[in-house]
Amino acid sequence: MSKKINPELKIGDRIVCIDMDGEPRYTGNKGTVRRISKQPTGHQYDIKWDDGGSLFLLSDTDKWMYEEDWKGSKRKINESSDVNQLSDDAKILKYFKMLPIKKYLDKIRESGVANMFGASPYLYIGEDILRKEHYNEESDEFEEAASMADEVKHIMIRGAMTILEKEGREVTPSSVGGMVKRMAPKVLNFWMRHY
Numbered sequence: 746m747s748k749k750i751n752p753e754l755k756i757g758d759r760i761v762c763i764d765m766d767g768e769p770r771y772t773g774n775k776g777t778v779r780r781i782s783k784q785p786t787g788h789q790y791d792i793k794w795d796d797g798g799s800l801f802l803l804s805d806t807d808k809w810m811y812e813e814d815w816k817g818s819k820r821k822i823n824e825s826s827d828v829n830q831l832s833d834d835a836k837i838l839k840y841f842k843m844l845p846i847k848k849y850l851d852k853i854r855e856s857g858v859a860n861m862f863g864a865s866p867y868l869y870i871g872e873d874i875l876r877k878e879h880y881n882e883e884s885d886e887f888e889e890a891a892s893m894a895d896e897v898k899h900i901m902i903r904g905a906m907t908i909l910e911k912e913g914r915e916v917t918p919s920s921v922g923g924m925v926k927r928m929a930p931k932v933l934n935f936w937m938r939h940y
Contacts, residue, residue, distance in 0.1 A: 750808050754778045754790055759812035766806045767927045774798065775812055782863025785870055785878060786926070789863050799830070801865065801930040806923055837935045840904040841928070849897045850936050852890035858882055861937065865929035871898040901925045901932070 750763060758778045765771040776798075780791035787804035794800075802809055837843065846868065854861050858879045867875065872894040879887065905924035909916045 749814070750810055751804065752809075752811060754781065754788075754809075756781060760792065760802075760809045761812050761815035762802065763808040763810055765800065765802070765808075765927075766923045768800060771798065771800065775815075780862055782860060784863065784866040785874060786866055789865065789930075791862060799833075799931075799934055800927075803926055806926055833931050834935060836908070837928070837932055840907050841932055842900050843932075843935070845893065845900060846897055846932060847936060847940050849890060849893040850933070851940070852886050852893065856882065856884050856886035856890055858887060858890075861933075865933040867894075868929045868932060869898050869901045869925045871895050901929065904928065 754760065756778050760776060760778065762771045762774045762776070771794075774794055774796055776792035776794040778790050779793045782789045782791070789804070790802040792798075792800075792802055850861070850864065850867075853859055853864060853867055859867060870878070872891050875891055875894045902921060902925060905921050905928060906916055908928070909920055909924055914920060
């Protein structure tokens, strides 16, 4: 079998993360695919990471291989997953306005237009794409969510820009987009755990 980067995955596949933008500690991590969501920007893979991590793999930004194809040693992670989770939570609360995000995600859930486990792209697609994706939807909850979509998108963009600036990284459309996509699953996970 040839060693292929980013093979199409199915539930139960064992993978190794080769590269996750902005998350070098995930390089070499192994995990099992537990859910797959088709998103406007590609596939989002919910991985049960062996080290307890909680980030999704995104088909448009990340790289992975099947575990059996991986040659190399797994990086040792010295921090516990609890410490990592607290660090993520602190970053989310510092850089993102969670009240409007909470209200928006609540309305997305109430409208029933998305499986919330795969709803992180809804945090950055904005009103136009949201309406195009769900052009037949007419519920009051969906209309309320759609009216908030652009505000939430801008909150995500501003937060991503601030993180990049604080980390001393270049702020470009590409780096901001990558950071938004990296943080969106963390923000969604925060909402799921705390609200």
